[in-house]
Amino acid sequence: MDKFIQLFSSYKTSIVLLLVYAAILAAATFIEKFVGTVAAKMLVYYSPLFIFLQLLLVLNFIIILIENRFLHKRRGSLLTIHTAFIVILSGALTTHLFGKEGTVHIREGETSSRMVMHTSKGTVYETLPFSLELTDFRLVYYPGSQSPSSYESDLRLHLGDESREAQIYMNKVLDVKGYRFFQASYDKDEKGTVLSVNYDRAGRTITYTGYFLLLCGFILLFTDRNSRLRRLSRQLKELRLSGKLLPAILLVSSCALPVVARNASGNRLFDVVNDNAIPSEHAAKFGRLPVQWQGRIVPMNTLSSEILRKLYKAERIGTLDSDQFLLSVLALPQMWMQIPFIVYSNNDMAREYGLSEDAFSYGEAFDDEGRYKFAAALQEAFATPPAQRDKYDKDLIKADEKVNTLYQLFHHTLPAVFPPHAGTQHQWYSPGGDLSAFSGEDSLFVSTVFDEYLSEVRLSVKSGNWQKADAHLASIADYQQKKDIVSQIRPEKIQAEVRYNRLHIFQTCKKGYLILGGLLLLLSLTSFFYRWKYFTLMEKSLFLGMVAVFAYHVYGMALRWYISGYAPWSNSYETMVYVSWATVLAGLILGRKNSIILSLAVLFAGMILFVSGLQWMDPQITPLVPVLKSPWLMFHVAVIASAYGFFGFGFLLGTATISWMAFGKKEASVERRIRELTLMNQLSLLTGLALMTIGIFLGAVWANESWGRYWGWDPKETWALIVMVAYAVVTHLHLVKRWNNAWLFNLCSVFAFTTVLMTFLGVNYLLSGMHSYGHTEGAPRIFGYILLFYGFVSVLGVVSFRKRRASF
Template sequence: MKTNLERFFSSFVTTIVLLLIYAFGLAVATFIEKYHGTAAAKAMVYYSPLFFLLQFLLVVNFIAATIKHQYLKRGKWGLMLTHFAFIVILLGALTSFLFGEEGILHLREGETSNQIAVRTSDNTTFHTLPFSVELKKFTLTRYPGSASPSAYESEVIVHVDGQDREERIFMNNVLDVKGYRFFQASYDQDEHGTILSVNRDVAGRNITYSGYLLLVIGLVLCLVGKDSRFMRQSRRLKELRKATNVTAVSLALLAVSISVNAGEKASPMLDAVQKYTVSPEHAALFGALPIQSGSGRMMPVNTFSSEILRKLHKSDKIGKLNSDQFLLSLLAMSDMWMRVPFIALSNPELAAYYDLTDGECAYIQVFDSNGNYKLQEKLEEAYNKMPAQRTRFDKDLMKLDEQLNIFHQLINHQMLNLFPKEDDLNHKWYAPGDDLSAFSGKDSMFVSRILDWYLGEVQEGLKSGDWAKADEVVGMIGTYQQAKNKTLDISPKRMQAELKYNKMDVFRYCKIGYLVLGGLLLVLSFAMLFRRSRWMKVAVWLLGIGVLIVFHYHMFGMGMRWYIGGYAPWSNSYETMVYVGWATVFAGLLFVRRSTITFALATLFGGIILFVSGLN
């Protein structure tokens, strides 16, 4: 009986079966979370006794397999670390469950509290924080002309260790105090109270991250370790390559796998608006104007239009229009664009519920025959839920609402912050659709009327093909900007560098280069395990030079971002992934003399990381 149990728990078959069950459980939890929220997934799967039993069996299996196969004595460091990493990750999850705190802090303006409400399966208890938090002010910002929230934040005072710290908590700004993390979760209906999600899990988080690090090291050792199965097979194949002839590997499949983007669906309305296309030269002239983003950063209109198009359409082009042509077309022919189904919609359930075009919808479709906003009722319900309770439907609904509000602001000439106010202490630039009461005299007339005049000339240009007058008005806007901007130092060199950077599209070409070159290198590296020939060595050498060229182009792109932004290019998730992709390829270059396969895989991973970063 004891022997049978030992066989069962140390068997690789048991490992596979347990991992398959574990994966199935995670899939079920994901499905539950999508339709019923995170709280339901935790109660039904993650925190269920059966799921804990399954994780315990996995730990026992990993330990038993390590002991039976004597990984330590045989020097199987990669396999031993990989098994140990899974144990550490599961221990981290257990630590989070047993010792982590997760609760809610509800505050009204002027109220101070050190009590968080912690919900369990049976009731709600209150935990005392080692400090107190006072809500100074809650601010809810709505999209102009809409009831939909665009942002909300809490200004708080943290009373800790005899000191008073003023802090702000909003969607992407988390407050950390003594291991407790505060997230902006929801708010009271009268907009005078805030609901903060509170989490404390220092030990569990550190243990889990350590497990992930060990897992990466273990997998690398499994692949390139001196006594790994992969390297042993590599040495055997090298011994046999002189006596073995291998049929050439077809590279056609690789070319197919790295396919170009599929063509866009044909739309009669999209075809109609594209019959009137803004001149590329004039669009570039408009795209070179400086504009102030919502965060206060100065950038060319070209960057702004690219961000807008990717936000609405999930692409940097629409039909044959680039982003600048799209923005001008949208402003000049807004009535037509309202009917074009181009706003990205990835949730079929959402499309069916509101009777929208699946995949891409038009702005006009979200209003009923009486002009009422179809999304409003469900949207209010979604915003009133805690983030953990929001379903996939809720999250996609909020994303769609954000896209629709951006479109709404654009056609009402908001967000187009093209006009500085002379000697403004807040360095604020204004859009024609904003409240322009701060301007007076000729400045007020110019700012309020110039865009309508300009769009009228654009419409004439669309009909006649003569863009001289439209060019002239763009020049007038540029002259006004230079004359009235007294508070911001806008470097023309940086603006031109950003336009050049946008046009070069560095990281997209690096992604393609890494995927193509890495794929070819991998195929050749495997082929050379069976047979080496002169042309293969030359091909690998040439591909390596190609990777080195792409790598330096990648580094050049990062340098341009550094110069344009004025700070190191790893300050957000996109830039961090771009940097990690660069570091991955750099690590592969360090291994190039030792292992061509490792170099090829590192190059491929660099391309994959850039691909994922581009999805942001």
Template sequence: MNTVIKNVWSFLISMRLMLVLVLLFAVASGVATFIENDHGINTSWALVYSSHWFEAIQVLLGISIIGNIYRYKMYQKKKIPVLIFHVAFLFILVGSGITRYFGYEGVMHIREGAMQNQMISSDAYLQVSAKKDDVEHKLEEVVYISELGGKKFHYSMDIDGKELEVSYKDFIGKAVKTAVDDAGGEPLVSFVISTPQGPDSYFLNGGQFVDAGPLMVYFDKMPINRTPYIRFMHKNNSISFISNVPIQWMRMADRKQKVFQANTEYPLEGGSLYTINGVQLVVKSVLEKGRVKVVDEAESLASGKMKMNTDPLSALIVDVEYDGEHQEVALMGKGKRYKGFAEMFTMGDVELSIEWGSKMLQLPFSLWLRDFVLVKYPGSMSPSSYESHVTLIDEANGVREPRKIYMNNILDYGGFLFFQSSYDKDEQGTILSVNHDPGKWPTYIGYILLGMGFLLTLLSPYSRFGKLARTKYEVTASVPVIAALLMALSYGQPLLAKDTEALIQEVSKINQDHADYYATLLVQARDGRTKPLDTATTNLLNKIAGTSSMFGLNHNQIILGMASRPDAWKELEMIKASHPKLKTLLGMTASQKRFAYVNAFDNHGNYKLASIAEEALRKRPAERGTFEKDVIKVDERVNVAYYVYSGRFMNVFPLEGEMANKWHYPEEALTTFPPKAAAEVRELLRQNAKGLAVGLREGNWDQANAAIDAIKAYQQKYGAAVIPDESITKAELLYNKLQIFERLYPIYLLSGLILLILIFVRIAKPTLNLTKATRIVLVVFVLGFIAHTISLGMRWYISGHAPWSNGYEAMLYISWSIVLAGILFARSSELALATTGLFAGIVLFVAHLSWLDPQITTLVPVLKSYWLTIHVSIITASYGFLGLSTLLGFIVLIFYMMLKDKKKRERISINILEATRISEMSMIVGLFLLTIGNFLGGVWANESWGRYWGWDPKETWALVSILVYVFVVHMRFVPALRSNFLFNAAAVVAYSSIIMTYFGVNYYLSGLHSYASGDPIPVPSWVYYAVSTVIIMIVGASFNRNKLVKITKAK
């Protein structure tokens, strides 16, 4: 028996089982995000997140950690850092368990002037209320149900010695109820009651009733109170009604009307509207023998009985059994986070109410909403912040305190946390997230230990990282990378026609210095940000033509020319188009890259792309081909061009006293401002036009510049409230002029590529000394890194928030972290320097492709937190270190493919060892940063909206990435996986989880962190090429790896 127990224990704590569990955990979590995307959150919770097998994986991982702490003697002094972060994971697991089983959360809705002490739960419950002899018996159980299956249930409750049993029978994801004739059925009335929230449908059999607030509806049941009611009665093979109040009646078909007197019986008619005590009740059908049938929405649509429901309900079908009586009941609802619709009926001597959905939870205190305040960005409808001014009222403890709740500022009282979540559309009510979490502090202790353990591990000479740092091979810092990225970008400039040349010559008379000075005017963007006109003109020209200069003119000259002489500029070929079919439609030749604005319209002024663009936009993204995609892009460019020609981008005129601080373009100002303000604007425009005319005629631009100064003075006079500090404006103009990021990526690429080529040459010629070349490249990198850092700092200063709040900024920061990683490892390996040059250059190049928007924008309220700076900076920096590890792994695979050359085999094998060493060090740092950053994101979430982990797709895939890299760094503990080849192959493949986390979730899954809406965009073709390349590399390298078994054995 002892032997069996010992074997079981050895199996439970074996590294093989741990790695299997890690992979299972990762795969299950990743698959769950796709289940949620396709089938909804209820399905993902029913099948994965709330399942016992998913919990078992986490428990077994905890047991494995405990066992391996003793197995590898982590309690020894030199292993204390490793012990700390492994114990940290145990705290986190315990904390999550406490939260799972003892914590709960929900939502509280309060209107201005109202008091609330209830919240609706996030979890869905099966709620059964059985009332007998004025004694109520209750059953409330959390259930997770989905159309793909889930936890089936069977519950029972004792009612005076008799068992009431409720059990799962079926589930319909998109369900509708309908009344149908049934020869074996019972009398049935189908009706709809109008409420402020919308119409509610009901079906009543004999003995049932509906409580509709100001109205009670009964069927063959005596009223139980004096509330106004309507009572349906079945007798003499017909159904009639009676009410205790007068009823206004109207037949829907012919609009016939009458008034039914109180306490008088009348026949009940279907297709009629009954207005009772102000409540409108529409009787849809009256069946003497019928039944309620719950059907799938698709079935109902196919039969033509109903229209598409934009917000369909689900149906949980349960069997109810009591005292020998059996009944099937359909419970309608949406599951988690939504209250269900109670089904009320009688079985024997018991009145039953059964509901599936979130339940109302009572709080021991109340909140009174005194005021809800929504602040918007100037001139915009976008919210800058919103906050709830509440009074906390706890009568039992004599507490009555005013509090404010807003994003990233919580109310903490009585073990409950309140967070600003959302608000009503009319801005007269607030929606608060409520959280009660006893597992918070064990989890936070785990986070603190995690950070301490990781830091001490990196500093400890006895850790794996410390050992790798001390390891040196025969050829120090000579790991080459064979990764040739040859990009040939050539843009030919077509010859200009004579009339075009004449126009360009005329426009170029507008002095560039004057155009640039004109662009120092401040303009208000659509998102409310006030910025230099120079920034706006750059963005506009890039959108229209895909470049920042044309015809020998800069962006300011072109955009101002388009606005001042639209008729002439509409004749110039400026708008980019690429698809051959689209070029033909627009009258372009195959060699032309751009077309004139006028060519987008036919001789009658009809827009050529109108129907085609509309058709392309109607198609799901996955169905759009290259033609449709280019049509949509060109359609947007044409609209932006019109936006410029009409002058609507020139929002330079504020209006005195305007509450929203909105600025207006000239035409709008002249037509909507009060007469005195409009006259002032008209005079400014006249001075500007006069100055421009003098400049063109005489070449003297002083008067034109003075007109610009006059507009600036007008802006300061009436728009000072939203004008940024002068130093910020100057910084933005300098930032635009320097264009550091655009200039850096070729420097990074070329310097890295040159060093790689030299290292490759040294493989053939070992005597080649690269010390001088390496130092030159290092100096270039350090200077580039300094410029990179300064430019990031400038963007931070200009925007007022950390420069990693969108896709473009994150790419800038990732490339910065890559260069930092290369500089840190430069002394250990030339490979680190060379590969980071390539990788950083590629990332910066990708950042400046057309699909990433480089504009500096305002922040949504939830991102206005110092946690944004901490969480995003750490987690994004990890991508750089993990990316370096991936690129090194790719290089090692190339070296394995080069092992056929026997003369160079020994040198290559040493390079493999050195590359693997740097790769593993970089991966360890990246994994530590990724883990810390992810859990700090949990702290941000918990302090901002009350939930540090909610299985949102983004955070789930971040966890998947952590698990994937945990697997890779632990592979060396399993003999069958302990090889440099497998490690490097895994390093290459593992980065796919990062790509999915960063890009895939944003565009293919729905969630809090995602940009996806509706159907996902199709997978880009380059993904297939990349995957194919990796597979070919791994397969090709595997053929040669056995030739270096002795040299490349695991250290």
């Protein structure tokens, strides 16, 4: 028994169990990828061995708390946090053993009291102590799109002799006698609803108690004088006061990503385009015209920007901006049919269909008899299941989407510029679409005004007089305002979006971060060899510049929030922008007294913004899918993304420290520098771990309020848990005497960041799951650079280990 207590009171046992736990979780996500979700749950998540492993972790936590007398040592934060995990896992076990989860399917006008549950023993049916009648189901779309905005079920509850009305939609739960109903799905004919059902009173109470204890524990972590975070802060302060520390000499390697610029002006056909260019002044007025696009009312400038990026993968084409391009395409279609600007990258397609290299024209997609060249191959591609499509199929489908976009522009089924005078969906109409809903003067106006406007544009291009074109454009804008009976047009938001598109805020921040961070790093390294009296002034100036860029970054996020109406971290692009912001924030908080660390944090933020601006990242503002319409989204993603920022800062600190160990001399000043960087890294990772843990459990609350379950073992959820476990291991290495050294901690802080990269990028590309709204299709393009960097870090780790072997 003594040996058992000794074994399970060991921190080394904790770390080993956590590593095994993380490895099993990672393996399970790949099992799900190749074998299926049910197999992953049966083989891993719900298996007796996995449950036993979690029980061992709980037992380990309890014995450590007792044996190390945390309560008597006044270690309130650690005691509360570890107790919270014990309670949360106990709640999960209670839910697993006693909770019920199933579905209820009801058609309109029908009544049901049967819940269907799928268990390891098969399908089980249970009769509810009441019945539900579906009086109406509604699938509400975003205006002018096929994207669902909401699923809504109107119900009549029959509880014995009592009946009452109720409504369920995504993120609105119905509670009846302990049973919680959630809007899960619906029938294809939109005449039936599928409700998920959860019965888990005891498990929910225990789990929420654990969440409350966890919140209290992390509050104590930041406020209790005896907490590790506060002690590390005091040690860092004392170290800085002990003497003036010299800046570190770092090996900074940069990889220049190849950027291929297409020189449109080199093609003789583009000379014709430039000769017939529409003045930017008139194009800007055209760009401010409201249109309906993918469920939002946006300025024409937003539509033109997205179409140009889609077709040409650039912000400009030759000398034309996006508004000039779109208006020119609408007014001069015959000219644009001959211009090779539909970008693609498949040489097999070029050979198969005789397309121009790199970019083909609309006309090249058709043969001499006007037949669509891609038709036969497209039928085969679409008949192939998405998971089995090869690169050729995917590239062909993308090329077809681009050709179809141009077809809609040439035939004026894009853009939708005319507001409806009636209709529950508030769908706008395009000049080339079905305009039969209009009558009288409205019908005459909408059927002629756009063609007349484009005719005036063509005449103005030749004459240079744009008064009549301006007048026609103004008449369209006036008509929109008069017929906007449901107030969809918000002029202030239209102006804000035009300003947002024009400013390219995050591209400017990227340049500012890279330039200022690079200058500060160069200045800091130079000051190691030569101290000039103006260095301090220059450092302060660069610091103020960084603060100014950071403020501009905040302005950009706030402007995007105002335009979209929701917190700007709902997809991969927005999350990268937010993580960049959090990285700079971490640098300003923890590295403000260390110019090198601050410069690295700012450079890293610039690199993140650089990646977010690559062609495969979509900066488009889109309506939220129904499940994301929850206040929990804002808190959950904001907290987790902030954690990524602190983990990224720790990644930089770890790399800097390992570099210093590898190439620095063994002197007192060097040891102080390593100690300072290590303390800063520990503070950063502890802060990140606290935020990550809180964010995960905020996500669990969100899942419970949206789907009726805390955890579904979705790959994204699972890898977020792996991130938490990985950093829990790194921040607890100091508890094992043999592993308590700066080299191992900093090296592990660098490699732990791979779990963040896997969660943010790898899951979306290598795995699959319900978090598909954050998909990053082009992520493989940077995987090679990531592997190259970690190969370099591995070599750096070996060099630094050999150099410092004698010190531990």
